[in-house]
Amino acid sequence: VKEQRFLIYPKNVESIPMYAEIYIKRALVFCSSPAVVAQGRLEDVQVSDHEGVAYGFFDYSRIGWLAVVCWFSLLLRGASNLFKSVENPRLARTLFCFLSFEFILHLFYGDSPFLYCAHYATGLVIVASFSLEGRHSRVFQVIALVFCICALWSNLETFHDSIDMFIEANKD
Secondary structure (H helix, E strand, O other): OOOOOOOOOOOOOOHHHHHHHHHHHHHHHHHHOOOOOOOOEEOOOOOOOOOOEEEOOOOOHHHHHHHHHHHHHHHHHHHHHHHHOOHHHHHHHHHHHHHHHHHHHHHOOOOOOOOOOOOHHHHHHHHHHHOOOOOHHHHHHHHHHHHHHHHHHHHHHHHHHHHHHHHHOOOO
């Protein structure tokens, strides 16, 4: 069995943009994957003869894209409110340290955080929840409601599509 390389780096100066793109994609997937799962495709799993589902980079339906946009707006507004908050400096630092550690792990683990994003999803939800305070809290409550509906729809759609892929692949 070929072992996966977790930390990848450019061998020369010309390949730096390609590797920068890889790590930028990993950073974006770190934030989006706990909330909305991208559409999958079947791939051979290296450990066994079975096929597994690999999830694409930002391969979403229209509803999935709406969920992702809502999620990122909740995260950005929540992070802004959290770091502006005078009452919660320890919470902000703790969440920042925890999520930074998980982010660094994600950069090493690779492109598909589906199995381990449960470790840090609650931290992102806590950050996003801070978007529901402040001046425009009603707007962000509506955004959160739209996110919940769209993420549920998109994730169920991805789940059913993955099941259909397995059924089609194993019809023999």
